[in-house]
Amino acid sequence: MSRQQANKLAVGVLTVVAAIVVIPILLVIVYVVWQGLPALSWAFLTEAPRNGMKEGGIMPALLGTILLTLGTAIVSFPLSIATAIYLAEYAGDNRLTRWIRMAIVNLAGIPSIVYGLFGLGAFVLFMGFGTSILAGSLTLGIMTMPVVISTAEEAILAVPQQFRTVSLSLGASRWQTIRYQVLPHALPGIITGIILGLGRAAGETAPILFTVAAFYVPELPRSIFDQTMALPYHLYVISTQVPGMPLQIQYGAALVLLLIVLSFTLVATLVRTQMRRRREW
Amino acid sequence: MSDAFLSVRNLYFTYDDGIEALHNVTLDIYRNELFVLFGPARAGKSTLLRLCNRLSDLSEHTERQGAITLNGKDIFAADINISALRRRVSMVFAIPTPLPGSIHANLVYGLKLAGIRDKGELERRVERSLRQAALWDEVKDRLDTSALALSGGQRQRLCLARSLALEPEIILLDNPTSGLDPISTATVEESLYELKQRYTIIMVPHSVQQAARVADRAAFLLNGELIEVGRAERMFVHPQDQRTEDYITGRFG
């Protein structure tokens, strides 16, 4: 086989493999859009469910998911960044930090239901927060931390070493160097990690199952100690727990959830390319 | 001669891989002189420069013995303020690295960190340091453009100006004309003459010829050992050590 033929074959095989991966995803998206689009309306987004959830909209669940995503960001953002800075800039390479890194890698692979059970034990019961937005945000926050930490650490390590050396040589302290010469350049990567983490948090059912999600609460939460409905759990409920649920409402809710998660990915990609373009080196 | 300004005593330095980069180096540097450290590759010249303002701290797991004093004060003492030391003894690296950002931002970065807030003072220092580094005329109309857009020679002078803006007492120049064309090299060498009226300069030269052109006094380093120190006009004409002579006359290195 000539080199050219081999090349053609490789490209062919890879294209087929890529298609096998991409086509099902596209099919799912197209199907959900096709089925769910008719349900979408302003009323669907802004009205509470009625009549045993068989009519009305998804507003409480949508709002709950937005609140939980915000809560997740508040929990995950500062802790993850601080950890990433510690690991990348201060920790060095010793047995303790190798152990921490290994723990982070493994935590990223733990099934989300385990985080849910952990949240139930730690936040709902032990700390006594009850099933609440607080407990749910903490659980989701902890679940997203490994991914955010790894992405942020990578972004920090990608900042050229010379910038640090030059900054220190000009009399900057270590922290000043991180603050002015490392973090600004690592920001695109860090933000990308955070947004992807939030996208995952917004779409997960298992971690909120025991920690925050309500089957049905007609009124909106008033404090972080209240329960709330949330879109992924709501979708689970109306798909499996309510007999005679109109398909349209199910797919409408699925479509909204899908759009939320996809928009996170889209925003992450935009942020990254936009900031890459502005990067000077 | 007056008292030594920077004084190196029995200095040993070993990197984490066990390479002994400096072996029992002792020398004195006086105010307002241009002191040249020359020798073949891996002689330990950059290592010695980096020790002078403790940039050597950035390499981990190193070992040091011996002392360096600045104005009689031990720079490795526990109570030394390293930021202040690095402003007093300022390094210009062999590979000029502007920080991302404007020319102006590069020049005021260290100043702002040093707590200088006064706008007039900042602008005065920006202009003065750029003039001293012979860069003012080329960049005065585009101080707010990216420093990374400068040519190699301009970057070299920007990094020099960035150090000068700090008004240090000693400037460490690690091969300040690497990669420069002969004209830029001449510009830099000329400004050295001006600079040493005001500053003390320790410089690693580009070549023996450059060392001979610019040095007041010089030290020859070989494999981490100090072979010979002396006044330039004597050393480059009548070296005392055979190894110095071999190196100067180009018999090795």
Ligand SMILES: Nc1ncnc2c1ncn2[C@@H]1O[C@H](COP(=O)(O)OP(=O)(O)OP(=O)(O)O)[C@@H](O)[C@H]1O
């Ligand atoms: N960061 C480092 N880690 C480990 N070894 C190093 C480091 N920097 C320098 N060395 C070693 O120390 C010795 C002296 O190096 P140094 O850079 O001081 O030499 P130099 O005289 O500046 O050489 P050159 O003319 O090539 O710049 C060399 O053997 C070098 O490999």
Ligand SMILES: [Mg+2]
């Ligand atoms: Mg060197």
